[in-house]
Amino acid sequence: xxxxxxxxxxxxxxxxxARAEVTGDGQHFRAEIVxxxxxGLSRIQQHKLVYELFGSELGGRIHALSLKTSTE
Amino acid sequence: MTSENAIRTAIEQAIGxxxxxxxxxxxxxxxxxxxxxxxxxxxxxxxxxxxxVDILPDPRIRQELSAVSGWPTIPQLFHxxxxxxxxxxxxxxxxxxxxxxxxxxxAQAGETPEDGVDGAPLTVENRLN
Numbered sequence: 496x497x498x499x500x501x502x503x504x505x506x507x508x509x510x511x512x513a514r515a516e517v518t519g520d521g522q523h524f525r526a527e528i529v530x531x532x533x534x535g536l537s538r539i540q541q542h543k544l545v546y547e548l549f550g551s552e553l554g555g556r557i558h559a560l561s562l563k564t565s566t567e
Numbered sequence: 568m569t570s571e572n573a574i575r576t577a578i579e580q581a582i583g584x585x586x587x588x589x590x591x592x593x594x595x596x597x598x599x600x601x602x603x604x605x606x607x608x609x610x611x612x613x614x615x616x617x618x619x620v621d622i623l624p625d626p627r628i629r630q631e632l633s634a635v636s637g638w639p640t641i642p643q644l645f646h647x648x649x650x651x652x653x654x655x656x657x658x659x660x661x662x663x664x665x666x667x668x669x670x671x672x673x674a675q676a677g678e679t680p681e682d683g684v685d686g687a688p689l690t691v692e693n694r695l696n
Contacts, residue, residue, distance in 0.1 A: 538652060538656045538660075539656065542652070546638070546639050549639075554629075554639060561602075563655065
């Protein structure tokens, strides 16, 4: 079982100065993330940065991770 | 037996040939995942004609699609050969009006539509069977 705390921790340690609020039910998660790492990137690129932290787990043990990203 | 290469080529051709194409779980009439259903509902509410490909019949479709796009999740919407995004980005762009602008359709104010909203007739293609 994946926890919201695990997702939050991995985002906050994986992205510089990131703050994440994560909700979810063990399979489907939603994360609102603020990080300066997103600066100058398109939405696609911002979301890819986050997806890369989880690799093949997305679609596997994490069925879905819905994202909202911003720099501030 | 279709090879991975043939599947990838078919995916790239489908993306190249259709101005707006959605790779999804299920079909627009019978989506098999809430995120796919939501994305279809957004496109239908904009009245944007789109092609749709069901990725479920063969797991290699999803695998090859993600290799082509660099995007891990389904659905994936492509416009003029470029990845627009998945459900989150499409929904966010719909709400801000950016999606209508990019697709060249009249902007519709307001809320994200409910799943399963009746919309314009669809151009549905599935060339990957």
